Amino acid sequence: MLLSAISLNGPAKYLNWGAISLSIPNLIMIALIVLLFVLALAIPFPTHKGK
């Protein structure tokens, strides 16, 4: 069997805030979207000489 380096088969942790309940893995995926969006806007795109 190919063993994965990190086992994600155990139960997830959940953040509960009032009626909101969000699993840490889902939070990470959502945070990744926000992070990529921010980085895409913040990091300068490599420049080449324009034609």
Place this chain on the structure above:
Amino acid sequence: MSIERNVDLMKWSGPKRPYDLVKEFVIALVVVTVLVGACAAIFSSPDERAITLQDWAKKAPADFVATTNGELAGTTISASYGPPYNSAGEGLQIGPLKIQKWAGVTTPVNPATDFVINPLQLSTDLSIPASLQMWKAASLEEQTTWANNYASAIGKAGDYSKVVPDNSFGPVPSITSGLLAMAQGGQLDGILTTAVSPFPSDFTMPMLFIADGTYFDDLGAAQHLHGDQWGMMNETGSYPGQSWLWLFSSMYQFEPFKSSENADPQIFAVLMLLTLGFIFLPKIPLINRLPRLIPFHRLIWRRYYRENNL
């Protein structure tokens, strides 16, 4: 201000920069392939084994018997469901629109007959034929009375195995324990998965039956998969799930939907409206002005605005 500016419509004739789209795609494909390959190797993917009727009957026999009795009494979810399975209920509605009812019975399921009585005809238990004969000879009223009596006796005793035998149950205890034995032996899985066709590809029968019990429901709750646990977004284990269903999932957590009996079709209707809004977003006043009002574009095109002193 919906007049589209000339420059938006025209082919760009201003300054250009080298930007090879083919190269960009090839690099993106390599990066994504490596990234995905690494994620797959590091995190793998969840594979919680499917539940069978045999698992259920072996691990939770009391729940199995109580549910089987519920099918006979007509009190389970599927026995009182309505369309598309049967006419035991009206189904849900949005205001006056009874779409579920109008769509009709397209996947006929009679839980008492399909889950319990028919499979038992294949039982090798010698006491079963007499019990089945007694059941079939009885009126619907008698059948329901037997099953209800047995249900309240189970309720009082806490478990079918502690119920003191009584004639008021009719053949029901014999029927339910006969089915339990078939399920524990694994025969019931075969019978129900081949109920529609001898080539199993349709699991409507066994899954409706399994989902009527509390065993399956509890497994879902333990994995945080219930609708009221935002379960639609969640996955077994610690894997990310369908987080893109956050809006759909969230609507079940708040009023007026949370306590609505017709939450399903109501939420569906609201989502359809929002979906139309999403598709036609560029035509919605104010929302289509947001990109101007909140100027993220100043960041995206900052070099362009700087170079052109804008």
Place this chain on the structure above:
Amino acid sequence: MSTMWTTKLRQATIERIDPQDALPDNQPSYVASWIYVFGVLTLAALVVIIGSGIWITVKGAAWWHSSSVGHYVNSVHLWSVELFFVFMVVHLWGKFWMAAWRGRRFATWVTGAIAFLASLGTAFTGYLIQTNFDSQWIATQAKDGLNSVGIGSFFNTLNTGQALLVHVALLPLAVGVIVIWHVILVRRHGVVPPLDASEIAGGRK
């Protein structure tokens, strides 16, 4: 009919694109932000999804439960889907804040939105055919919503054979067609100029 529909189709799609704009090696100077790569990243993830999906299709729906290679390919399929949605949402946000529907690009927005919705359906049917506890759970939960609006009368989540065919044949075709249409529209109209770009002499000649 003066023109064959095939000719009309060609004229409406491929021939509307200037050959130089189909797969260009240069872009307007304002195309200088990392936000622009997320459309292509989404496409790349889609290619990995389709590739791993074809692999699983060839081996069969239950292959991955017993084969370690199969489980790995299933993991590739899962993570490419997760990243596909991540990239697509960043792409969507980027296009929204650029008001990228300007200049007759409304159809591009619409096809992109529909591609997103079709992807939701494809992901959902994929979850249904994992043939494990998760798919049993999702099928029994989702049936009520679909039944309540009549969809259940022609799509039964508990009919795994139906979900399998919808997932591997019907929906990839739908997503494929709409994505190709989307990309053709993007190439045909070019990348939307910055807001207020018309005020610059260099932009219009």
